[in-house]
Every structure is written in C-alpha cells, then in structure tokens.
Amino acid sequence: MGYAAARGGLNAIINADHLLRTLRDCDHSEPLGADQLTGRLRLLVDRTMGEAGLWAPELAALAIRQAEGDITEAVHLLRSYKSTLPRLATAIPVHSNELSLLRRVVPAFREPGGPQILGRSSDYSARMLNVHEKSVVPEMDPKETAPSTAPRPQVTRLMDTLRDMDLLVDRRNDSDPEPFDITRKPARPPAPRSARLSTMARAETGALINLWYRNILGPDGYLHEVTLGEVRHGELPIRVTHPHTGSAIKIGNFRISEVEAIEDLNGIDEDRTKFDVGIGICFGHNERKAIAMANLDIACHRDNGKTSLEQSILMTTDGLDSAGFLEHLKLPHYVTFRSMMERKMAMRRVSEEQVETKEPA
Amino acid sequence: MTVVSHREPTGVIAALSGSALHDEPAFTVLDEESKREIRRALLHAVCAPGYQVPFGSREMPVARGWGSGGLQITLAIIGSSDTVKVIDQGDDEGVNAVNLRRLVTASTGCEETTEVSEATVVQTRHRIPEDELTSQHTLVLQVPVPEPLRGIERDMRELSRMHAESDYSRMWVSLYEDKVRNGVITQTTGYPCLVNERYVIATTPIPRWDIPRLHNAEFLSLFGAGREKRVYAIPPHTVVEPLTFEDIPFEIEQNENTHCRLCGSNSSFLVQSPSQDDNWSCSDTAWCRARRTK
Numbered sequence: 278m279g280y281a282a283a284r285g286g287l288n289a290i291i292n293a294d295h296l297l298r299t300l301r302d303c304d305h306s307e308p309l310g311a312d313q314l315t316g317r318l319r320l321l322v323d324r325t326m327g328e329a330g331l332w333a334p335e336l337a338a339l340a341i342r343q344a345e346g347d348i349t350e351a352v353h354l355l356r357s358y359k360s361t362l363p364r365l366a367t368a369i370p371v372h373s374n375e376l377s378l379l380r381r382v383v384p385a386f387r388e389p390g391g392p393q394i395l396g397r398s399s400d401y402s403a404r405m406l407n408v409h410e411k412s413v414v415p416e417m418d419p420k421e422t423a424p425s426t427a428p429r430p431q432v433t434r435l436m437d438t439l440r441d442m443d444l445l446v447d448r449r450n451d452s453d454p455e456p457f458d459i460t461r462k463p464a465r466p467p468a469p470r471s472a473r474l475s476t477m478a479r480a481e482t483g484a485l486i487n488l489w490y491r492n493i494l495g496p497d498g499y500l501h502e503v504t505l506g507e508v509r510h511g512e513l514p515i516r517v518t519h520p521h522t523g524s525a526i527k528i529g530n531f532r533i534s535e536v537e538a539i540e541d542l543n544g545i546d547e548d549r550t551k552f553d554v555g556i557g558i559c560f561g562h563n564e565r566k567a568i569a570m571a572n573l574d575i576a577c578h579r580d581n582g583k584t585s586l587e588q589s590i591l592m593t594t595d596g597l598d599s600a601g602f603l604e605h606l607k608l609p610h611y612v613t614f615r616s617m618m619e620r621k622m623a624m625r626r627v628s629e630e631q632v633e634t635k636e637p638a
Numbered sequence: 639m640t641v642v643s644h645r646e647p648t649g650v651i652a653a654l655s656g657s658a659l660h661d662e663p664a665f666t667v668l669d670e671e672s673k674r675e676i677r678r679a680l681l682h683a684v685c686a687p688g689y690q691v692p693f694g695s696r697e698m699p700v701a702r703g704w705g706s707g708g709l710q711i712t713l714a715i716i717g718s719s720d721t722v723k724v725i726d727q728g729d730d731e732g733v734n735a736v737n738l739r740r741l742v743t744a745s746t747g748c749e750e751t752t753e754v755s756e757a758t759v760v761q762t763r764h765r766i767p768e769d770e771l772t773s774q775h776t777l778v779l780q781v782p783v784p785e786p787l788r789g790i791e792r793d794m795r796e797l798s799r800m801h802a803e804s805d806y807s808r809m810w811v812s813l814y815e816d817k818v819r820n821g822v823i824t825q826t827t828g829y830p831c832l833v834n835e836r837y838v839i840a841t842t843p844i845p846r847w848d849i850p851r852l853h854n855a856e857f858l859s860l861f862g863a864g865r866e867k868r869v870y871a872i873p874p875h876t877v878v879e880p881l882t883f884e885d886i887p888f889e890i891e892q893n894e895n896t897h898c899r900l901c902g903s904n905s906s907f908l909v910q911s912p913s914q915d916d917n918w919s920c921s922d923t924a925w926c927r928a929r930r931t932k
Contacts, residue, residue, distance in 0.1 A: 363671050623889070
C-alpha cells in the first residue's frame with residue numbers, strides 16, 4: 278500500500294511502543310528517580326505543572342521521565358490522567374495577598390512598601406556554562422541559608438499602594454461571579470476575564486511569550502510595553518470545605534508566580550490621569566509566563582473586542598491543542614488527497630473543453 | 639542498574655497490547671461523570687441537527703487532532719454489549735484506527751470487529767464504510783475542523799452570528815466565485831451541507847463520494863471535534879443537502895477508467911498508489927476483502 282511505512286496494524290504499533298520504552302528504560306546510566314526531577318529540575322517540573330493545570334510535583338516528575346523530557350508530552354500525560362478522575366471537591370478561593378513570599382521584585386519603585394527579595398533566581402548570575410564544575414554537594418550552613426529560603430509573610434502589594442495614591446482606575450466590582458471553568462466549558466470570544474486568565478494560566482509558555490512579542494515587533498501591535506509592579510513567587514494554601522464539619526481546612530500548599538503589569542492609560546476614552554493593571558498568575562516558578570500573561574490581560578481589557586486579540590489568547594495558546602493538531606498532519610491523508618487530485622483533473626478537463634470550443638477544428 | 643523486563647507488560651500496557659482479557663475494563667480513560675456530560679451534549683445535538691454544541695472536551699490519551707473528539711463520543715455511548723469498528727481512511731488497520739480501537743475495547747470491555755454487519759458503533763476518520771449502515775449503527779465521525787465557514791470568516795463572534803441567523807450568503811458567494819474562477823466547484827472533501835434546512839455543517843472531511851449517504855440515512859451520525867470542543871449530529875431520516883446551484887449538479891469523485899486492482903470494483907471510493915502499476919484500490923479494505931472472498 279502507499280502508506281506502508283506507517284501502516285502495518287497492531288503488531289507494528291506494539292513494536293514501536295516496545296522500542297520506545299526499551300530504549301528509554303534500558304539506558305546504561307542510572308535510572309532517574311522522581312525526587313531527582315522535583316529536586317534538581319525544579320523549573321522543568323513547575324513549567325509542566327503550569328501547562329497541565331495540575332499541581333502535583335511527583336506526578337509531573339513521573340510524566341516528564343516517561344516523556345523523556347518532552348514537556349508537551351508530559352503535559353499530555355498529566356491532562357489525560359486528570360480526565361480519568363472524578364471531581365471530588367472544589368477548593369475555596371484564596372486571595373493572592375496570602376502569598377508567603379519566596380521572591381519579590383518591584384521594578385516600579387526603588388523602595389516599595391515591603392522588601393525586595395531577589396530569592397532563588399538566575400537573573401543576576403553570569404550565564405557562563407560551567408564545564409568544570411564538580412558534582413559535589415556544597416557544604417551548607419543551615420543557619421546561614423534558612424532565612425533566605427524561608428517564606429516571608431505577606432507584604433502590601435504595589436497595586437494597593439497605587440490605589441492609596443489614587444493613581445489606579447478602580448475596576449473592582451462586588452458581583453463576584455463564579456469563575457469560568459475552562460476544563461468544563463469551552464471558552465470562546467466574547468468570554469469573561471476569568472476565562473482568559475485561566476486559559477493563559479494553562480497556556481504553553483512559549484506561545485504566550487510569542488503572542489506578547491508578536492505585539493511588540495510583529496504585525497499585530499495591540500499592546501504597549503508595561504511597567505511591572507510586582508513580580509512574585511511564593512506559596513499559597515489550598516483549603517477545602519470539610520465534608521462533615523463544613524469548616525474550611527487546609528489540605529496543602531502550592532506555589533505560584535504572580536505579576537502585576539502597570540499600564541499607562543493614554544486612550545481618548547480612558548482616564549489618562551490614572552494607571553490600570555493587568556494580572557498574571559500561574560503554577561510554580563515561571564516568571565516569563567506570568568509577565569506575558571499580565572501584559573496580555575491588560576492589553577485584552579483595553580482592546581475591548583476591537584481586534585482579534587481575545588480570540589488569539591483563547592484559541593491559540595494551548596500547547597496540547599496546537600501541538601496535537603500540528604502532529605496530526607503525520608496521519609494518513611490519502612483519502613482527502615485523492616479527492617484533491619480529482620478536483621485538479623476536473624479543473625483541467627474544464628479548461629481543455631473551453632479551449633476546444635474556442636478553437637474550431 | 640536494574641534491568642527491567644519488558645517482555646511481560648502489565649496494567650495499561652498489557653491491556654493495550656491485548657494480553658489482558660477484554661471481558662473487564664482494564665483501566666479508565668474517561669470518568670463516568672464526564673461521559674454523562676458528553677451524552678447530554680449529544681442529546682442536545684440530536685435535537686438541533688447540525689448545530690455545533692459546545693462541550694467540556696477532556697484530554698484523551700490520544701492527541702488533539704488524532705480523534706480525541708470521536709473517541710470521547712464513542713466512550714460516552716458505548717457499553718460492554720456493543721461491538722465497535724474503527725476505520726481510518728476506510729482501513730481498519732490504519733495506525734490511528736488500531737490505536738483508537740484498542741483504547742475503546744480495553745477501557746470498556748466491548749467487542750471489536752472489522753465487519754459492518756457485526757458492528758453497533760462505527761468510529762471513522764475521513765470515510766463512511768461502503769457497506770450499508772442501518773438503524774443498528776451509530777456512526778461516530780472524528781472532526782478536525784467543525785466550522786464550515788472558517789474559510790470565509792475568521793472572527794468567531796461573527797461566525798456565531800452567521801449560524802444563528804442562518805446567514806450563509808457569503809458561503810454562496812464563495813461557491814459562485816469558485817465556479818466562475820475554476821470552471822468547477824473545487825471544494826474537495828468536507829463538502830459543506832445544509833442539515834434539516836437550517837444549519838450548514840462541515841462534513842468532517844469525508845470525500846464527496848460519501849455525502850449522499852448522509853441524506854435521509856437510516857443511521858445516527860455523531861460528529862466529535864475534541865480540540866475545538868464541539869459535537870454535532872445528523873439524526874436518522876434528516877434532510878442533508880450539499881450546497882450547490884440549481885444548474886450546477888453536486889459532483890462526487892469520478893472513477894473514470896479505473897477499478898480496484900484487488901477486487902475489480904469501480905463502484906467504490908478508490909485511492910491511488912502511484913508506486914504500483916495497476917495503481918487503484920478500494921479505500922474500504924474490509925469491503926474489498928469481502929468482495930474477494932465471496
């Protein structure tokens with residue numbers, strides 16, 4: 278058959294599956310423990326959890342290992358695992374003001390209210406490949422390191438500072454609608470802000486960065502460069518309602534990155550004496566993603582449906598959607614291609630007939 | 639280093655390899671509440687033929703674009719007493735068909751077949767089997783792009799208005815322009831059809847050859863687009879008209895001077911293999927095989 282290379286039925290598939298697993302699991306190096314991934318490849322695990330929309334470091338580590346480090350594949354494993362499980366409870370909303378800070382940078386002020394905490398970041402390290410580094414365990418003085426890694430208590434966020442200075446447009450409202458659940462309802466434009474935010478929180482990191490940069494140097498240009506208020510990384514509690522007592526209980530913690538993007542309002546119909554703020558929040562330590570998200574959040578609000586920005590955010594940033602559809606091109610398409618060839622011949626036939634009728638023999 | 643033996647797979651792998659019995663579901667792909675939600679969307683779809691019903695599409699063990707929508711429908715409607723046939727391009731042995739079939743059988747415990755006459759659910763990508771489907775069958779079609787108007791309009795807000803108001807004027811104009819520019823209507827597969835005189839649908843892409851079989855059919859057709867999170871349906875005995883003009887008849891693919899090199903048929907949808915001398919064969923392999931063994 279014309280598709281012999283990728284055909285051959287069940288046996289070929291089982292053999293391909295077997296080859297994949299054997300070559301992965303029988304490598305001569307030491308097998309990877311999940312704790313090595315969560316402990317030593319923290320940012321990879323964080324990014325995978327963020328794009329999967331599932332806080333589960335151990336499962337994410339297993340997925341990354343099974344996927345041989347392919348993040349999209351690992352995200353796929355986690356999301357389809359989630360599809361097998363019933364939803365047992367919904368967490369009680371938690372305000373990000375409760376964030377216990379591991380890192381906080383406020384580019385907008387030299388001395389904001391509260392501390393600037395550089396924390397664990399490669400931002401200030403020279404990016405030089407350390408080819409000589411011995412893999413030895415550095416000696417750690419617990420007294421010395423403990424304070425810098427321990428979460429800091431809550432501090433005032435810059436948005437509230439601006440609000441106190443009467444420099445911020447007030448978009449708060451009391452209606453408190455249920456957030457749009459993108460895992461249960463498809464979000465399409467026009468959609469509530471919560472749908473856009475949760476879509477971006479689960480989006481593929483590179484897709485969000487690209488959508489942002491496309492607006493800076495590409496043909497779209499719906500958004501401005503913003504000033505960042507807060508860039509935070511920290512820990513929040515997960516609380517659920519106890520099924521018997523009905524009271525709130527904490528069942529664990531998760532980490533987020535959170536960013537405030539301050540926008541300089543300059544539109545004719547905007548309050549040009551004030552600023553507005555976009556918010557970006559995603560699982561784990563992934564500042565790039567949170568910054569892009571915050572910038573796109575405020576850009577989409579200001580765009581107010583005038584352009585297709587909202588559709589781009591909602592429909593084109595999911596890593597599994599885009600990668601899956603791209604890769605489906607590898608599947609057989611010979612029925613559709615046959616039909617396309619048939620129309621080419623039909624067009625040719627018609628134009629030949631027209632030539633014949635115009636030129637009498 | 640521990641060397642793990644891979645010769646005796648267990649769990650999910652065993653089930654997918656066929657070494658576990660099919661009697662009992664070996665694992666779950668989709669939880670029961672989700673299946674119920676999909677069935678509700680399908681009921682809605684049957685009540686409004688051709689209308690694209692939004693649903694909370696879940697991530698499946700197959701990628702978006704690889705039949706995740708069709709798979710969710712099949713899993714939602716199938717039971718252990720059902721028999722499933724899965725084809726891709728008309729072929730039960732296509733890689734995608736094999737993969738989806740083993741997921742369905744291993745996770746639901748249903749039977750599998752390549753024979754239309756034995757099947758109750760037929761899941762397909764890009765074809766409708768040549769054999770007649772009856773009221774015993776439910777046809778589940780995998781849909782990559784459910785929006786028939788996307789070629790003429792990109793904005794989703796405008797698209798939803800056009801469907802809501804049955805405003806298909808620009809579709810007609812595009813067909814007219816196609817005819818004027820090219821001499822024929824060049825739309826190949828997934829030909830746009832008006833369902834129940836109300837909604838225009840994308841016909842998956844199945845070839846034009848299969849389109850007439852959707853009209854006043856005995857069977858229920860369910861369309862699943864997992865990536866775009868839409869399902870739609872053509873209930874039995876529903877009017878399905880390919881969009882065309884009164885004086886321009888709808889054309890199916892022609893089999894001029896061709897026949898299947900295996901069974902000799904020229905009354906089935908034939909596909910070409912340029913590497914072969916006698917290079918046409920039936921795309922529906924089970925149908926072709928049955929003709930040869932008769």
